[in-house]
Amino acid sequence: MNIEIKGIEDEKFHRPLQLIANLFFEDPIVSLRPLVEKDLTIALTLDEVDGFMKASARLYTEEDQRNFSDEYEKAIEGEMTAKERFRLEKNVLSHVYLTVLQDYTGIVQKWGILTGMRPTKLLHKAVRDGIATEEAHRSLKENYLITNEKIELMQTIVDRQLSVVPDLYDVRNEVSIYIGIPFCPTKCAYCTFPAFAIQGKQGRVDSFLAGLHYEMREMGKWLKENNVKITTVYYGGGTPTSITAEEMDLLYDEMYQAFPDVENIREITVEAGRPDTITPEKLDVLKKWNIDRISINPQSYTQETLKAIGRHHTVEETIEKFHLARGMGMNNINMDLIIGLPGEEVPEFTHTLEETEKLMPESLTVHTLSFKRASEMTLNKDKYKVAPREEVERMMTLAEQWTKEHNYTPYYLYRQKNILGNLENVGYALENQDSIYNIMIMEEVQTIIGIGCGAASKFIHPETGKITHFNNPKDPKSYNEGFQEYTNKKIDILNELFSKY
Ligand code: SF4
Numbered sequence: 001m002n003i004e005i006k007g008i009e010d011e012k013f014h015r016p017l018q019l020i021a022n023l024f025f026e027d028p029i030v031s032l033r034p035l036v037e038k039d040l041t042i043a044l045t046l047d048e049v050d051g052f053m054k055a056s057a058r059l060y061t062e063e064d065q066r067n068f069s070d071e072y073e074k075a076i077e078g079e080m081t082a083k084e085r086f087r088l089e090k091n092v093l094s095h096v097y098l099t100v101l102q103d104y105t106g107i108v109q110k111w112g113i114l115t116g117m118r119p120t121k122l123l124h125k126a127v128r129d130g131i132a133t134e135e136a137h138r139s140l141k142e143n144y145l146i147t148n149e150k151i152e153l154m155q156t157i158v159d160r161q162l163s164v165v166p167d168l169y170d171v172r173n174e175v176s177i178y179i180g181i182p183f184c185p186t187k188c189a190y191c192t193f194p195a196f197a198i199q200g201k202q203g204r205v206d207s208f209l210a211g212l213h214y215e216m217r218e219m220g221k222w223l224k225e226n227n228v229k230i231t232t233v234y235y236g237g238g239t240p241t242s243i244t245a246e247e248m249d250l251l252y253d254e255m256y257q258a259f260p261d262v263e264n265i266r267e268i269t270v271e272a273g274r275p276d277t278i279t280p281e282k283l284d285v286l287k288k289w290n291i292d293r294i295s296i297n298p299q300s301y302t303q304e305t306l307k308a309i310g311r312h313h314t315v316e317e318t319i320e321k322f323h324l325a326r327g328m329g330m331n332n333i334n335m336d337l338i339i340g341l342p343g344e345e346v347p348e349f350t351h352t353l354e355e356t357e358k359l360m361p362e363s364l365t366v367h368t369l370s371f372k373r374a375s376e377m378t379l380n381k382d383k384y385k386v387a388p389r390e391e392v393e394r395m396m397t398l399a400e401q402w403t404k405e406h407n408y409t410p411y412y413l414y415r416q417k418n419i420l421g422n423l424e425n426v427g428y429a430l431e432n433q434d435s436i437y438n439i440m441i442m443e444e445v446q447t448i449i450g451i452g453c454g455a456a457s458k459f460i461h462p463e464t465g466k467i468t469h470f471n472n473p474k475d476p477k478s479y480n481e482g483f484q485e486y487t488n489k490k491i492d493i494l495n496e497l498f499s500k501y
Helices: 011-024 082-105 120-128 133-144 148-164 168-173 202-225 245-258 280-288 303-308 315-327 346-359 389-405 436-443 476-498
Strands: 002-006 029-031 040-049 052-061 067-075 175-181 230-237 267-271 293-295 333-339 363-368 409-414 425-429 447-452 456-460 467-471
Touching: 011 029, 011 082, 040 082, 052 082, 067 082, 120 133, 120 148, 120 168, 120 436, 133 148, 148 409, 148 436, 168 436, 175 202, 175 436, 202 245, 202 447, 202 476, 230 436, 245 280, 267 436, 280 315, 315 333, 315 346, 333 346, 333 389, 346 389, 363 389, 409 436, 447 476, 456 476, 467 476
Parallel strands: 002 029, 002 040, 175 230, 175 447, 230 267, 267 293, 293 333, 333 363
Antiparallel strands: 040 052, 052 067, 363 425, 409 425, 447 456, 456 467
C-alpha cells in the first residue's frame, strides 16, 4: 500500500503517520512527497485558528473515486513548550488521519491512535493526578479514540495492580533485578531474544557464568552499601534452566550471598520456559532456594505448530513437566500461550484452552504473535501462514471469555509493533498469583537493573521518573569481554540516581 500525504511537509510528522498506517496495512509506504505509484492520497491540513489547533483529512483513491473526510480541533491551553506543541499537533492530525483510514478500510482500531507499548501507564497517571475515574475514561476516549472495551480492560488491570502492590507509586526507592541467561536448547522461529543453542558450547557457558557471578556480587555490594532494597528478581533469557542443576545451584547460592535481604524479596521468578530443560534435579534446586515462581511455556498444544516454529519439544513433554513441577511442590506456575501461530485458527486455539483447563496454572500470559524484525519468521514470512485479522480477534475474544470463566483476572498488558491485528499481550492470574515483577516492568515505577547477557537496564529517577536505558550486549562473546565495564557503567548511573537517598 503506497500512501501519498499532501499538505504536510515537516518530516517530524512522518513517523507518527507511518506508525498509524502500519496498524491498517502490511508494510505500507507513507510519503510526504509525491509518489509515482500510489494507492491512496490523503490531504491533511493543520492550522492554529482562534486559540484552537485544527486538523482536517481527506482521503481519496485513484481507483474507485471514493473519498472520506474528517475534521477535529482542540483548544490551545496557555503557553506551550515546543514539545507540548508538537504533541498537540500530532494528536489532532492523528485523530483525523486515523478516522479516514478507519472509514476507508472498515477496520476499527480498538486502541485508537495509541501506538505505544504501555497504555495502562496513562490511566495510572490519571489516578496519581487525582483525576476522577469517569473523567479519566472520557479523556482516553476523546484524546486517543480508545474504545470502551479497552478502557475497561485498562481499568481492571490498574485496579488489580494497585490491590496486588498497594505501594505501587512508592517503590521508586527500591529496585528489581533482571538476570539474563542467553542459552536455549534450540532457537525458536519467532524469537529475537538473546538465545544461543547451548549444545557443545560449554566453554562459552563457563565464561558467561563467571561474568554473571561477578556482576551479581558487584551489584549486590552496591545495593547493600547504599541500603537499597530489592522488590523482585526475575531470571529470564534465553532459558535460565538450560544450564545444569549444579550451575543453577551455584548461581542461587551467589544470589543469597551477594544480594541484600533475599528472604524478604517479594518474588523470585525463574523462566523454565522450554519444558525440554526441566529435570527433577533442577526442580530440587529451585525448591532448595525457595524460588517462588516458574514459567513453563507451552505456546500451543498442537504438535505441528511447535514443529513449525522450531520448538523441539513435544506437547506431552509440556504436560509431563508441568505435573512433575507441581508434584515437587512448585505452586506458582505461569504458562505462556501465543495467539496466531502459523497454521493456527480457532479450533487449534480452542484445543489449547481445553488443555490449559486440565492444568490450571496460577497465571497465564496470552501473547498475540508479533513479527519481530530480526526473527526467522519475519525474514521468511512466506513460509509461515498466519490467520487473518478477524480470526485473530476471535481467538483473542475466546481467551478473554475463557479466562473470565475460569477466574483469571487480567493484571498487566503491553502492546508491540507488528503484532497481529494490532492487539495486545495480556497477563492473567488467579487470585493473589499475579507476578509483581511483570507489574514493575510494565508500569515503569522503579529501576530494573539488568544483569547478564542481553539484559536491558531501565533506570528510573526516584524523584523525576526520568528513564535512562542501558543494555548489556546480547552475545555471550562480547559480554565475556566487557562485563566489568558494563557493571561499572551501571554503578555510575545508580550512584547518580540514588546519591540523595
Ligand atoms: S525458548 Fe524462548 S528464548 Fe529460547 S529460543 Fe525459544 S522463544 Fe527464544
